[in-house]
Every structure is written in structure tokens, then in C-alpha cells.
Amino acid sequence: MAWRDQLRPASFRGVPFKVDGDELAAGRRVQLHEYPQRDKPFVEDLGRATRKVTLTAYVIGPQYMAQRDRLLAALEEAGPGELVHPHFGTLRVAADGECRVAHSADEGGMCRFSLSFVEAGELSFPAAKVNSAAQTKLKADALSTASAGDFAKAFGVAGYADFVREGAVADLTKAVSLAERVLRGGGAGGSSLLSGLLSDTDRLFGSPWALAQRVLGLIRSFTATGGGGSATTSAATGWTGVARSSPAARPLAALLHVASYTAPAPAYTRATPARQQQATNSTALAALVRRSALVHAAEVSAAADWPVHQEVIAARDELAARIDAETLRPDVPDDTFRALTDLRVAVVQDLTARSAGAARLATVTPTAVQPAVVLAYDLYEDAGRGEEIVTRNRVAHPGFVPPAPLKVLT
Template identity: 35%
Template sequence: MATFEEKLWPASFRGVPFNATASTLTIGRRTHVFEYPQRDKPFVEDLGKSAREITLTAVFAGPEYITGMNRLLEAMEQEGSGVLVHPMLGSMTVTPKATTKVTYSTTKLGFSSAELVFVESGDYVFPTSSNDTAAVSASASETLKQSALDAFLDKFDLSGAQDFVKAAVTGNLSKFFELSDYKELCRLFSVSDEMSELSAKAISLVSSDVEVFAKTVADAFGYSRLAYSVNNWRRVTRLLSRLVRSDDMNNDYQTGQVSDEEARTTAQSSTLQSLARQTLLAEAVSASAKVGGDEDTAEGGIAYEDMIAIRDQVLAALDAEMLETESDDVYLALENARAAVSDDMTTRAQDSARLITVTPPEVQPALVVAYNFYEDAAREKEIIDRNGIRHGGFVPARELKLLSR
């Protein structure tokens, strides 16, 4: 037959342990009944769940029965809500209700009991408004794309040009499609075949209607409209920012010669280069809005420092383009995009974890480090990637950069 101690249920409140002999739970829904004249059935308005009320009979037995009860009473009298670990319901946030009845008896020496009544407690929060900064960046990206396209249409003109001029212009364009960063972006977006077809189509349309040609060129650099399963937006943003500032995308086509055809080749190649660069910049602005979001999962959690570094990289690329463009509309679009990216990434970075330094006591697997620090062994890859560890089974006992949460 089970002893008295074996029948007790372990529980705690605000970290103070006690044993319980009985518990009741009161649940239901809040309602308001409307009874109308000449109607037999009332109308009942459902106002949501009622607050759960939990009653526990706490007992202390043995030499420490008074000390244990005093600690529990002190916890019950503290202001505000606390965590109750219920024997059946588990952990919940509750607030002690009304009074607690404590019983001491001369017939039961070394024993005390208390009737504890709790009410389930929620957070004291109110609806708040906030700006959708990511949507502002996405809108600024579209505006920049359109401004770049309009500026291109105003300046680009190959009508009446000799074939060798058209060949030189398209030759310069085709070099962009062979850049390693461009191909890596195609791979990340899983659109290598689609972009290859678009780039070939763009080159073949140089002699066609200029609007069709311009739209096709813009599409050949517009990755996001073909994105289906990208999960590494921070890498995409870094690549785009680096590509638009590379020497290959900022060619000086001046040859030092002054023939009309050479001047025309230079001017049209520069105009085409500006369209490509500004379209890629618009893609970077759009991608920055997804950095650190639900879709950006390939590299694990993102640190505040990473968000700020990516933001600064995009802003530097936008600043450089503002110094290059001759179009007022493009300049304003770049300026608005810069403000949108700065506001969005700075705002969202505030909620990101910080990087901290942790040194393991000895060489151990990344799985053990992840579990010891995060209590989540699945984050071992994040630790390996962030710290450039060669073998995940042997993490050296040196300083590691880890997210604070």
C-alpha cells in the first residue's frame, strides 16, 4: 500500500517547492444573456474564454513544515504574477487570488496545509501600430526599376547605327552575363536556364523596338520576379551589392578617339551599363527587405552586427550610383531607396540577437557546444559556419562567435 508521501504531487510557485494533495480547475466561457419580451429562447453572446481558476491544497510535513510554509506564503504575497508548476497542467503564469487559508493543528504536529487559489494571467499588452518598413523598401525598389528604365529609353538610340556599332554594344552587354557573381546569383535563385534564355534574347533584340529591348534587358537582371525557393537572402544581398560596384559593371568605355561611330558606341554602352547596374541595385534593395526574415534561413539566425554590415554594403552601393547617374529621376529614386533601406534594416536590426564570445572548456563536437549554449543541438551548423570550423566533431577550445540567443 502506498505511503502518504508517495501519494503527494510535487508542485512549485515562484520556484518555491511544495506538495499537493488535491487540485481543482474551473474553466468556461464568458457570456452575456439577452432575454427579449415575447421570445421564449434568449440570445447568448459569447465573449471569449473565462479566466481559468486553479485551486491547490499544499501540504508540508516533517521538521521543516513551518519553514517551508513560510517560504510559500512569502511567494504568495509577492506583487504580480508568477510561474506555477502544476502537477498535471505543467507550467503556467498565474496570479494568487483573494486570500490563502493556512491550517496548523495541535492534533497534527509537524504538518501544515494551505488552500491556494490562482487565476491564469496573461500579458498586459495593447495593440500598437508600426510601419511596414520592408514594404517601403519593396516599393522603393519598384520605383527605382521604373526610373532606370525610363532614363534608358530617353538616352538609348541605335537607329541607323552600323552593324559593327550594334555588335560592339551587345558584346559589352554579353560580358555582364558571363560574370561569376551574376552566374552565382542565377544559381541561388535557381533560374540559370531562364536567365540564360533571357540574356540571349536580349542580345538578339538590339535591333528591335527599343522598349522591347529595354524590358528584356531589365528582365535579364531582374532575379526576384523568378524567385521561388530562395532561402539565403543575406548572401543574395551581399552578391548584388558587390556586383554593382565591381570594375566589370563600371567600365570606362572611352577609347581616346573621337570618331562619331566610336563616340556613339561609347555612349550607348554606358547607357546600357547604367540600366543593368541600376536594375541590379533595385534587386539589392528588394532583397535587403527579406534579410533576417522568415525566408532567410540558410545561415541560421542573424546577428545585429550582420544586419548592420549588410545595410552599410547596400547603402554604399546606392551612394556610389548616386554619384554616377545623370538622371534627376533616377537620383531621387536612389535617394528614396537609400532612406528606405536605412530605415528598414536599422529598425529590424534592433530586434536581432547580438554576437557574443564564448570559449569552450575543451575540444568538443559542435553538437555539444550547441546543446550546452542554446539547449538546441540542431544549431551546430550555425556555429560551424559562423566560426569557420573545419570539422564539426572537433571544435577547438578558443573564442567562438555565437548569437546571444
């Protein structure tokens, strides 16, 4: 095909015209910085320059005047329009003030145009965007405050027999020990935190609000170590069947395990006022532990990076389901119910929004036993990602990846 056959008929806003010649001004916008006593300047790149199109055009024929008037009207119309350029195709441009029209007595039946256009960009304004992670943290703080308030209203040992206080100490020891074992795996330092709490019960039992804040702080400190001790290994690895690589996955699974904690069944049968208060204390402490775990699970999910789509969706669904289970308990006060519902909405919105940019997991089966670096290069042209494949699929030896189905990032 000859080059003339590839030229397109020129027009602007649907008005055709002929073209004698054209120019296109393009390049980069730069700021030149020159310094004293320095031979070479520094050029700062400010982005691509606006493209400017100049055309030498004409209209000709018995109806050239009508066609001229139509083209003039198109040039003077407000806003950008569509220019069909013979060489560059369809462009969205705006006519600037350099367009000219000329007649000549020597060229009867035609008129010439000097057309000048600039590319038309999009008119954009700053747009507000909701910080969904920050909203999750705000709703988690609201639930934390409501949970502490509920506990302060229900818990009490003053004026009751000694067994009420002893029962509260036993319940506190059991609940905090469970959280420590699940979240820290019984790691070093956990027993000292529990001992410090129990040694301060005389003061804390007199101020249930302070006790609630202390329990909330303990669960936060346990979570900060990374979470996921041996007590929750099976739960952590079996979460929706997805092999989880996100740093927050195991701590989040451990926190959701703590969020299922229930008060131990009472060993007594007579419902005296003291026994009733003992049962109330036990129930209030269990609710505080569960909701503290939900608070910090939401904080962990909001602060974490989620590189895998399936993992963030699994985290969203598991956390939302655990919050739903807490709202369905019959002893949830109205304010706490609203705080739980608000937190669920914030968590779902946040993790759903962040799942959009996450990579997907796909199943790949190697044809033969091969090193992880070879498989990584075949998949990504990056041998350095071999460790990622080994870790995600728990391959026993990186030099011998078996010909079995493997989960890999797309």
C-alpha cells in the same frame, strides 16, 4: 517576522482607512461549450478575468467625519486611482458603484465602508505601423522604372554603322555574363538565358524599354537561385568580418558586387558621332546593370529574415554605401537621383527597425576540444543547436570543436 508585521496600512488615493476583512475575485474568463450526445464539455479560454477587490473598512476617531468625507470624495473622483491593499500591496484600481457607507448609533465615533474596486487597465487604441519592408519594395520599383526610362532615352543603334550594334551586343554579353557568373556561379541554365537574350537583339534593340525590362528580369532570375557563385566567395565571406548565416547574406553580397560594374574603356580614340553613341550605349547599359542589382538587392533585404543583429547592420551599411556610390556618379539624372535617395532612406529605416529584435553574436572560447552538441548544451541547454555553431564557425568536424574563439548567438 510575524504576519501582522507584513501588513501594509490601507489607503485609497492617499486617504487612509482601517480594514476588517477583504476578498479578491480572480480567475480566467471561459466560454463553456456543451454539445448534444457528448458527456464532456469544451471550455474555451478567453484570457485572465478582471480582478475585483472587496474590502470591509472603517474610519474611527475624533476626526472620523472629516476622514469619511475625504474617502467619499476619493471614491467619487473620476478615473483610476492607487489602492494600497494590506495583503496585495499597491494596485491601480477604479471604484465601482457598489461602494457603501454606514453609520450606527451603537458605534459612535466611527463609520463603516463596503468598498468594491476593479483593476484598471490601459486605454489603448489601434495604432498605425509603417510596413518598412513594403516601403522598400515600393521604392525599389520606383528606381526600376526610372532606370529603365534612363536607359530607353540613351540607348540606340538605329541609323548608325554596324560597329555600333556590334559594340552593343558585346557590351550586353559582357554585362549579362558577369551578372550570371557572380549571381549564379555559372550554374546550369544561365547560358540558355543569355543565348535567348542575344537571339532576340534585333527586336530588343528597336525597343530599348523592352531591353531594359529584359535585363531587369534576367538579374532577378539570377538572384532567385540563391546567388553567390565562386567569383564572389572572398567578398561574401569577408563582409565586415562577420560570419554570415542569414539566407540572404550571400545573394546580397553578390548583388552588391554586380552593383559596382563599370563600362569597359573604349578601344577607339576618335570621337565621331557613331563612336559617341557607342560610348553612350555602353555607359547606359552599365548603369542599367548596376541599378538593376541595387533594385534586387533592396528587394532581397526586405524579403529576408535577419536573425543576427551584426548581419542586418552590416547589410544595411553595405547596401546604403553602394547606393550612395551610385548617386555620386556624374551622369545620374535628377529623377533617378531622387529614386536612389528614397530607396536608401527606405532600406536604412527597414533594416534598422528589424535589427532591434535580432540576436547578438558573442565570442566564446571552449576550454578544451569537445563535440558541438556538448558545447551547444552548455550554452543553450539545447544540443540540437550544435549544427548552428558548426556552420557559423566553419568547424571542420562537429565532433571536435577546437578551443579557439567562436562566434555564437547570445
